[in-house]
Amino acid sequence: MRLEHVRLADFRNYESLDFPPASGLNVFVGPNAQGKSNLLEALAMLATGKSFRAHRESELIRSGTERAEIGGEARIAAGEIRLRCTIVRTPAGTRKSFEVNGGSVGFARFLGRARVVTFVPADLQLVSGGPALRRSFLNGALAQLSPVYYRDLALYQKVVGQKSALLRGAIAPDRDLLLAYNDELVRPATALIAARRAFVDELAAATAAIYGRWRGTRERLGVTYAPNPDGDVGEALAAAVESELRRRSTLVGPHRDDLRLLVDGTSLAAFGSQGQQRTAVLALKVAEYDVMRARTGDAPILLLDDVLSELDAERAGGFLGAVEGFEQAFLTTTELPRDLGAAATWSIHAATVTRC
Numbered sequence: 001m002r003l004e005h006v007r008l009a010d011f012r013n014y015e016s017l018d019f020p021p022a023s024g025l026n027v028f029v030g031p032n033a034q035g036k037s038n039l040l041e042a043l044a045m046l047a048t049g050k051s052f053r054a055h056r057e058s059e060l061i062r063s064g065t066e067r068a069e070i071g072g073e074a075r076i077a078a079g080e081i082r083l084r085c086t087i088v089r090t091p092a093g094t095r096k097s098f099e100v101n102g103g104s105v106g107f108a109r110f111l112g113r114a115r116v117v118t119f120v121p122a123d124l125q126l127v128s129g130g131p132a133l134r135r136s137f138l139n140g141a142l143a144q145l146s147p148v149y150y151r152d153l154a155l156y157q158k159v160v161g162q163k164s165a166l167l168r169g170a171i172a173p174d175r176d177l178l179l180a181y182n183d184e185l186v187r188p189a190t191a192l193i194a195a196r197r198a199f200v201d202e203l204a205a206a207t208a209a210i211y212g213r214w215r216g217t218r219e220r221l222g223v224t225y226a227p228n229p230d231g232d233v234g235e236a237l238a239a240a241v242e243s244e245l246r247r248r249s250t251l252v253g254p255h256r257d258d259l260r261l262l263v264d265g266t267s268l269a270a271f272g273s274q275g276q277q278r279t280a281v282l283a284l285k286v287a288e289y290d291v292m293r294a295r296t297g298d299a300p301i302l303l304l305d306d307v308l309s310e311l312d313a314e315r316a317g318g319f320l321g322a323v324e325g326f327e328q329a330f331l332t333t334t335e336l337p338r339d340l341g342a343a344a345t346w347s348i349h350a351a352t353v354t355r356c
């Protein structure tokens with residue numbers, strides 16, 4: 001897929017932008033704090049409806065204004081599609097609304113019309129950091145691939161939040177209410193685990209192949225899914241009731257599962273070198289791209305925020321080369337490296353984008 005036109009109004013530091021990206025690799029170059037990451041953030045929101053970095057959505061609306069808009073026209077396998085996301089300040093915070101081809105739709109019907117794979121410096125912790133990062137990696141890809149996954153995830157997170165509030169409450173938790181929450185959790189939890197398992201199976205094959213090619217050794221990277229629970233969800237929740245009441249915390253369910261990364265059977269997080277860990281992260285991201293493309297028959301848009309500065313030239317080149325035949329990618333950088341093979345280079349200064 002490819003974005004053909006992007007329009008911003010009062011989004012972050014952009015008062016108004018009319019931007020026609022090229023196919024292939026678009027490079028955004030400019031000093032810090034000019035609006036490079038803001039633009040990538042806007043592009044990602046056309047696919048995911050959410051910011052990859054804002055803590056509060058009110059940050060997305062330009063200071064002193066009331067309403068931010070991101071509009072895009074994309075060519076996807078099925079034809080042309082027009083997308084729009086609007087964020088409005090309200091007394092309570094913000095309200096977002098979405099449109100597809102001029103008609104207003106709910107979030108679940110907006111999400112995943114365009115698809116992106118984003119890569120930001122924080123992703124370099126994907127192997128060495130905590131399990132929450134790996135779960136949000138899985139959720140980010142799966143929610144774009146399947147509205148059903150997104151709905152199950154949203155329901156699951158809502159009920160787990162209620163259950164956790166009950167357990168942490170000041171008064172002794174009501175056991176019947178806990179059991180009622182558990183009943184509600186079984187279906188979405190089982191569905192999330194099944195979807196993650198199938199996705200990780202595909203991801204593992206792709207990741208191992210890419211990692212092997214890059215490292216050029218016989219060491220084998222294994223990626224396995226570690227579901228919680230590994231077995232029947234209803235039974236595991238029932239078995240955990242007493243300990244959850246005692247510990248006052250939700251102990252069982254896919255909000256606690258993880259991905260395991262092993263090189264030749266030993267944990268990459270615990271024993272891998274930094275080089276091995278970084279190569280594994282890049283391999284996971286390329287694999288995410290490959291799996292998304294294979295499942296949908298359409299290449300996602302690749303968004304790379306400031307990652308070149310974190311990678312040596314060889315890894316960066318290997319990464320870009322491996323996302324073979326990408327239709328469209330966007331990359332931000334403060335200094336233009338040579339030999340990137342950019343289709344278009346844009347300089348960004350004070351929220352003004354000009355083609356170099």
Ligand SMILES: Nc1ncnc2c1ncn2[C@@H]1O[C@H](COP(=O)(O)OP(=O)(O)O)[C@@H](O)[C@H]1O
Pocket residue numbers: 011012013014030031032033034035036037038039058059060061062063332
């Ligand atoms: N809501 C907002 N209104 C106005 N300016 C904003 C808003 N949010 C962020 N900015 C400005 O955007 C700039 C940072 O842009 P960013 O895209 O992160 O920079 P970079 O080019 O380094 O990636 C900062 O100057 C910041 O003040």
Ligand SMILES: [Mg+2]
Pocket residue numbers: 033036037038306332
């Ligand atoms: Mg930036």
